[in-house]
Amino acid sequence: MMATLALERRRSAESPDEELARLVRRQLELLGEDVDREGLLKTPERVAKSLAWLTQGATMNVHDVIGDAVFAESHENMVMVRDIELYSLCEHHMLPFFGKAHVAYIPNGRIVGLSKVARVVEVFARRLQVQERLTEQVAEAIEEVLQPQGVGVVIEAVHLCMMMRGVEKQNSRTITSALRGKFRDCPMTRNEFLSLAHGVGSSRSVAV
Ligand code: ZN
DSSP, X not given: OHHHHHHHHHHHTOOHHHHHHHHHHHHHHHTTOOTTXXXXXXXXXXXXXXXXXXXXXXXXXXXXXXXXXXXXXXXXXXXXXXXXXXXXXXXXXXXXXXXXXXXXXXXXXXXXXXXXXXXXXXXXXXXXEOHHHHHHHHHHHHHHHHOOSEEEEEEEEEEHHHHSSTTOOXXXXXXXXXXXXXXXXXXXXXXXXXXXXXXXXXXXXXXX
């Protein structure tokens, strides 16, 4: 009883990072590891820090990254940022999935700094995710901030949970897309976007 109380008291004084590190240490024990061997001594703290960093997007939203980088502009053609590198964690296995995002929109009086588009992808990637939701969230965020005539997002990624375990499909890529406004309703816009997204630089080449 006394021991339990002492333990409770120690735990309540722990920071979330310390608590996470303690749980990682326990996880290692349950996996049959000798947690006191040299290589593992600092692993619990490293894993805790790394997980906190990889999921930091969960407490952020699109306004945190875009800030005031929205500008009035009468340009009405498609703006596209291709090949945005992305790294995320699948929420089913907490294993990485990674690949590229292609994001395009047609302005409706407002544009955003191009580097901010990549930051939007990052914010939604740095949390426990599924690729389908990540794709929708990026499209929704661009729509919310710019209220463009349309927005299109294509993400192609490989999932370590598929490659390292289970079906071990090592060459399969998952491709998801979210199309809104003109990208959904206007076949020409949609085709132009999809050709650009799947075209130059990807392993498939599509004649545009
Ligand atoms: Zn998974």
